[in-house]
Amino acid sequence: MPRIDTLLSAFPRASLLGQPTPLERLGRLSEELDIDLWIKRDDLTGLSFGGNKTRQLEYYIGAARAAAADTILITGAVQSNFARTAAAAAAKYGMHAVLQREERVAGMDPLYYSSGNIFLSDILGADVMRYPDGEDEVGADAALEACAEDLRAKGRSSYIIPLGLGHPPLGALGYVQGGAELAAQIGGFDAAVVPSGSGATHGGFLTGVRLAGITAPVFGICVRRDAALQKARLEQVADALATLMGIPRPFGCDDIFTWDGALAPGYGRAGPATRTALQRMARTEGILLDPVYSAKTFAGLLGLLKEGAITKGQKILLLHTGGLPALFAYQNDLGFGGAGAL
Structure with a gap:
């Protein structure tokens, strides 16, 4: 198999991301949750408030x-x-x-x-x-x-x-590169938790870390469709991405994990689990999440930990995909008040 940089060099690329985004350990949450929790800060990609796009x-x-x-x-x-x-x-x-x-x-x-x-x-x-x-x-x-x-x-x-599945997933190449970038930073992990919507981030990331030699599970947290529909979508994205890159697909059907426990009440709406996750990250680590993608992703991590799919003591990677401008559009929907009067 050719190196990832060799595979990607076949595609024209505009320079929008100046450097690798930070990888940070979340000390307080690691202690509270009894895991070794790391966050990949793709909210800090720059360019108009950043984000995974x-x-x-x-x-x-x-x-x-x-x-x-x-x-x-x-x-x-x-x-x-x-x-x-x-x-x-x-x-x-x-x-x-x-x-x-x-x-x-x-x-x-x-x-x-x-x-x-x-x-x-x-x-x-x-x-x-x-x-x-x-x-x-x-x-x-x-x-x-x-x-x-x-x-x-x-x-x-x-x-x-384009949006639909009938087009080559060119944008997913960005997360093939992103997965390789993370692998160089972290070396390895026991599980990763990423958002799963169009499938470009989830499918590209999974391809990238597999090509980089990391075999740990990557959990895709559903933000738009239920787990069964999203897994079927990821199958199509993964096949199309491998075809685009001219390589065999580096993982099988059983390697695609989707979880929809924080999806309700649906795309673009924040349920109780999402609100709780957003508030907990902000008030424990001082890091803001958005209600559509990244807060649901953290809610997914908490849900997977509760269900036992993620276990105590494991090294866990959380992908922060940004989206922070949406916080201002959702402030009435989220309904957060002050932390309390003195």
């Missing part, structure tokens, strides 16, 4: 530049971290950004539609289009295609960052 965008922007595109089109939820970071990456490389906002989360208050990633994307100068269905990946991608065709008719050169 920066890694994926290095390869999408690299491909867009290779195609001489002047416009990036992307689809996502109203509070999409991916869309916000894409707008920043486009600005960095002198491109224009068109963000399609899908209605994935019902019943949110007006703040959800004006704060957080919405506010930052407006500052970054992105254009916006809307798509009414949050569960139609094929339709959302088709709407981007129609917009790109219209832009081409006007003399623009567009590059689409």
